[in-house]
Amino acid sequence: MFRGKIKFVLGLILLAVIAAAGYAFYLYQQGGTEHYKPPEKKAESPLEQALGDMKALSQAVEAYYAKNLQYPDRLEQLKPDFISEIPVEPGAKKAFVYESDTQERYRIAVSDPSRYGLTELFLENGEIVQK
Amino acid sequence: MKMVKSCKNKALGALLCFLVIAAVLICPCALSAKAPELAAKALEDEISKALGKAIACKKMEVLVRLSKDKPGEIRILAVRMEGTALGKMAADYVTVIYEKPVIDIDQLQKAKKFKILSSAKTRVSILISARSVEAYITSRAKQLQIKNYRASIRFSPPYAECLFNVPASAVSPKILKILDKFVKGNRLEGYAAVRLTAGANTLSAAPAKVIVNHFVIPDAILKELQRMVNPSDRIPVLSPFQYSINKVAVQNNYIFMTN
Numbered sequence: 001m002f003r004g005k006i007k008f009v010l011g012l013i014l015l016a017v018i019a020a021a022g023y024a025f026y027l028y029q030q031g032g033t034e035h036y037k038p039p040e041k042k043a044e045s046p047l048e049q050a051l052g053d054m055k056a057l058s059q060a061v062e063a064y065y066a067k068n069l070q071y072p073d074r075l076e077q078l079k080p081d082f083i084s085e086i087p088v089e090p091g092a093k094k095a096f097v098y099e100s101d102t103q104e105r106y107r108i109a110v111s112d113p114s115r116y117g118l119t120e121l122f123l124e125n126g127e128i129v130q131k
Numbered sequence: 132m133k134m135v136k137s138c139k140n141k142a143l144g145a146l147l148c149f150l151v152i153a154a155v156l157i158c159p160c161a162l163s164a165k166a167p168e169l170a171a172k173a174l175e176d177e178i179s180k181a182l183g184k185a186i187a188c189k190k191m192e193v194l195v196r197l198s199k200d201k202p203g204e205i206r207i208l209a210v211r212m213e214g215t216a217l218g219k220m221a222a223d224y225v226t227v228i229y230e231k232p233v234i235d236i237d238q239l240q241k242a243k244k245f246k247i248l249s250s251a252k253t254r255v256s257i258l259i260s261a262r263s264v265e266a267y268i269t270s271r272a273k274q275l276q277i278k279n280y281r282a283s284i285r286f287s288p289p290y291a292e293c294l295f296n297v298p299a300s301a302v303s304p305k306i307l308k309i310l311d312k313f314v315k316g317n318r319l320e321g322y323a324a325v326r327l328t329a330g331a332n333t334l335s336a337a338p339a340k341v342i343v344n345h346f347v348i349p350d351a352i353l354k355e356l357q358r359m360v361n362p363s364d365r366i367p368v369l370s371p372f373q374y375s376i377n378k379v380a381v382q383n384n385y386i387f388m389t390n
Contacts, residue, residue, distance in 0.1 A: 030342075038324040081383060
């Protein structure tokens with residue numbers, strides 16, 4: 001009976017040691033230079049993705065203004081300083097609608113808000129309007 | 132004959148009178164059309180001179196847009212500074228934009244001091260490149276007499292990434308204690324991807340992925356590290372401006388901070 005208990009405890013300890021060694025091996029395996037890259041982006045709904053992309057574009061437009069004292073005429077002008085690729089609208093798979101007077105106002109909008117279950121979805125001078 | 136002459140004189144007089152009236156009416160219109168432009172340029176020069184004395188930077192541009200409806204009202208005042216010393220770091224661009232600002236003109240003209248009495252809205256933007264961050268790290272390492280180290284920065288929005296190879300002696304003992312299982316030998320070599328947050332002129336870093344000496348650092352340790360190192364930096368306020376940086380975004384070539 002007593003010997004059985006010892007065997008059980010030893011078995012548990014052995015299991016814990018194997019698990020710890022396995023975990024350490026996993027951490028070591030994941031640490032090669034080929035893993036020197038940021039974590040993968042989590043999957044988002046089309047609306048979340050559109051909002052995230054519009055926010056990133058807006059920040060890039062604002063940063064463009066900070067550098068050039070005017071807003072860009074076209075979103076393409078944001079490359080490569082502020083954004084590597086101009087995102088496309090996830091719902092319609094086409095470019096966001098961008099308007100600007102280059103001086104004081106800019107607007108980023110989706111082509112068809114109904115694709116996201118909304119009547120209005122745009123961002124004007126940094127403020128998101130979502131109805 | 133006399134009658135004809137007097138008629139001619141009258142016609143000439145009327146014509147002259149008309150020309151004088153027209154000149155009196157037209158000239159002020161032409162002057163007032165040019166006046167805002169001239170006033171804006173003069174103001175830009177005055178502000179540029181005053182700020183040039185207060186702020187050290189490589190290049191400064193001041194832009195004044197006057198209101199078309201209300202004479203004397205400034206619609207937009209924008210100041211862009213290139214290569215500005217922001218504490219120990221050099222900011223590539225610092226841009227301050229005031230909407231409907233009221234400037235203390237007396238102070239500006241007499242004491243050559245820039246002072247904003249009020250404004251409808253103020254936007255402050257700071258752009259810092261990876262090269263400027265690396266230069267800052269180099270100067271800090273020199274200051275702390277750290278030798279034989281390597282650190283390179285790159286931006287992968289929304290993450291800032293750092294590849295490092297530093298002697299263990301350069302790392303604070305508290306951090307070393309947390310990482311002791313992963314420190315073999317006397318060096319820390321690896322990779323870090325961090326997300327940045329800002330609030331009340333402080334910058335914080337949230338490590339999303341850290342690899343030290345071939346080991347991925349587990350999330351529990353990352354949370355502990357995050358608690359220990361934050362806030363990681365203070366964002367200095369450029370006098371005479373007043374602002375509080377509360378937002379930060381990592382972009383392709385810059386860290387972009389705004390109020």
